[in-house]
Amino acid sequence: MSIPPLFLGRLQFIGSLAFLALFMALALALSWLLLYFKLRARTSGDAGWTLAYRFWVRIFALAFILALASGVPALLQLGTVWSGLMDRIGNVAGPLLGFAVLSVFALKSCFLGVMLFGQRRVSETVHTLSVLMVALGHLATAFWVLALVSWTQTPDGAVAVDARFQIYDWTKVVFNPALGWTVGATVLGALLAAAFLVMGITAWQALRRPLDDGERLGFRAALGLACIAVVLMAPVAAGMGKLIAHYQPAKAAAALAYWHEGDPPDLVLLGWPDAQSATNRGAWTLTGAAARWLGRNVNGHFLALENYANMQPPVALTFWSLRLVAILGILMACAAWATVLKLRRRAFDPSFLSRRWLRALSLMTFSGAALVVFGWIFTAVGLQPYAVNGAVTQSEVLGTASTRALFYGTLGYVVVYGLLSTAFVRMLFHAARYGVVPVRKVAASAS
Template sequence: MDISPLQLARIQFTGSASFLAFFLPMTLALAWVLLFFKWRARVTRDPGWTAAYRFWVRVYALAFVLTLAGSVPLLFQLGSLWAGLMDKIGNVAGPLIGYAVLSVFIFKSCFLGVMLFGQRRVSPAVHTFSIFMVAIGQMAAVFWVVVLQSWLETPTGARFFDGRYQVFDWPAVVFNPALGWQLGLFALTSALAAAFLIMGVTAWQALRRPLDHAEKLAFKAAVVLGALAVVLQVPVGVGSARVTALHQPAKAAAVAAYWETGAQPSFTLWGIPDSRQKRTRHDVTVAHGSTLLGQDAITGQFQGLDTYSGMHPPVGPIFFTVRVAVLLAIVMGLTAWVVFLRVRNRGFDPSVLSRASLRGVSLLMFAGSLSGVLHTWIYLFGMQPYAVNGTVTQTEILGPAASGSLALALTSYTALYVLLIVAFLAMLFHAARYGVIPVRKVGRAA
């Protein structure tokens, strides 16, 4: 089966973006969690918080390295796969990418070494300040990336003139209509990635041995963080859906599998979209449930996919991805609150949970990170066939690489990413099994 260069480029870029989306939220939230551990250690003088920091800072370092490893190929692919992109949006994207890189160097590069290796070489106040600056630097870099991502969805503050965008209002570019909701979704996804990672690793440890004080403290912080984040996801998700309906109606129609323009449609909970026959087979619907689709300002009708002449996202991929993401969010929400309610009156000790419950929590160790990957897929699928919503298509910015070269690169990147993930898992579980510093047990031979 022949795959076009456009499809290969999309698959390769989606793979690289997915790898980054798996580790970036984890890294962002762990930086703030580590700051919390450090602050609690200073305020309470409880050595358990210090021990929790010492363990999880090593996991953060692993995730940071893989985040950096994932961001470099993505930047290269912006120039190789989508060779014409910067010619179209360079006036907008250039400064934003520059600010993101500058944020990394100013904040993270200057303080990351102190955070990772300076705990015993600087004062506690300086070390705490370094952790704070690393967390701020991570947030600043992500902010500029999300600005660019959200602007591509809602390109305000710039005009498309003579084949490229010219900026006339930088505040409108930065504070575009989608920015706030995208930042909220990313922050909450990051919180869930860190919370479920800590909960999952601690549950995995509890299945194998009694937990120490530091592990129980980390579990408590993660449970509270996860319970809050899943609640806040609901209003942020609804707000994001409304912005999508307003500025990306074709994406909203694809998510709902709404084929023909007309009166308010029923909302399809589940089904099998058939793009050839323009219908959804074996569908389960809710009557008058598509209020999030939005109505056309002139006709007052809900816009179906038939109004976009084929210039709409692929219905099947985005239809199923959104529903899997919602299902995963429901599972995380139920898990976080069931665990919270069961352990809150027992000192947040995970050992009070049954072994079946601990296995369930450990299996959801990477649920938050997978949620970040699914959100990335929703964004990338929802943008097709455009690179900039409504103006620049992916076809016109596609690079000159042949299918054979793209297929070889895709295979190489896939092998590399699999190797890095396996290495990360091996080091994570080794640390979880043996702790920060393996200590010889009393009575055993040296």
């Protein structure tokens, strides 16, 4: 086979990372949304919140299982496809991944059984506490994973000694410059994925039958969450853009398709970056609008792609993954706030939406999920050719697996991830169609 092993390794790892990120995001956001449903049920006394909880806890369980399962291939690839990486960054990655695994077992797994199966067997206080602990466990797990991911983007607190990173300040390692923005973007993306999932499924249900109280309340909560998340995403995206310009100027130049030093810093809205001619074909631009998002050298000149010779990330994929994130974000912002305007005098009841609007929302069911996937593709692809920004290249740590083994491994992952994703979607719509079967509370044993 003539396919370069490095390309196959990258493809395999980015696919696994995107799949893991998607279901981690759904599980994280749904855990906190379920906690909100529980608290609202306790404070308002409205049984509709309990109905909303009982439906979406099943979807959360599916997302949790897939997130847990997809973490295994990603870890395996670190030891096989990128066998040299842990030798270089093991002192950093080992403890952070260890804390992530510990969070799974200490905070999530210990309470997950009570959350999923104990609602009718324990008191409401104990069950609500279990939901809280599972949500905190998801947040803790995500924090440690994101600490490692953000450290690879902006490595700090460690220095390479004999080609192996040694820690000199754990505070700087964990709270590296990219951590805050990475956590903010990840959490907001997860909330958007869950919010539009709830809204889209509810819209799909409304097209087929009258909604019950739980579905209406779930939609209202998701709509509010979506409106808040899209507003907060704008400053977080701006902060992330400035961070990338400062610490990853090659990634910034690729994202903006800025080829030549000395060219005006025009923002390319849409177009096709052509690496062979180092030009943008059919470009729509805003004059001078890219100045704040580009890196600068010591002389204050904008850093262009030509400054990085063979160390450029894949320009077209970096460029378009960011554009897709932006387009999806704009569409979701318009959909969420337009829905608020339509329902503001109808108690935000989706039953009052037109069938055309309900179809539009149902088509956007997985728009937030797509935003999460493209966001992680942008993060991973823009880091290339590095595994640790500015310090370790991917070609240095690529393992010795043959092209044939990498090809069949990648093909196997594509098939498995496709089957799992299809199963998730089918089970989601099966639950949406038939609802939740009521279960009687277990009676106390007669004394």
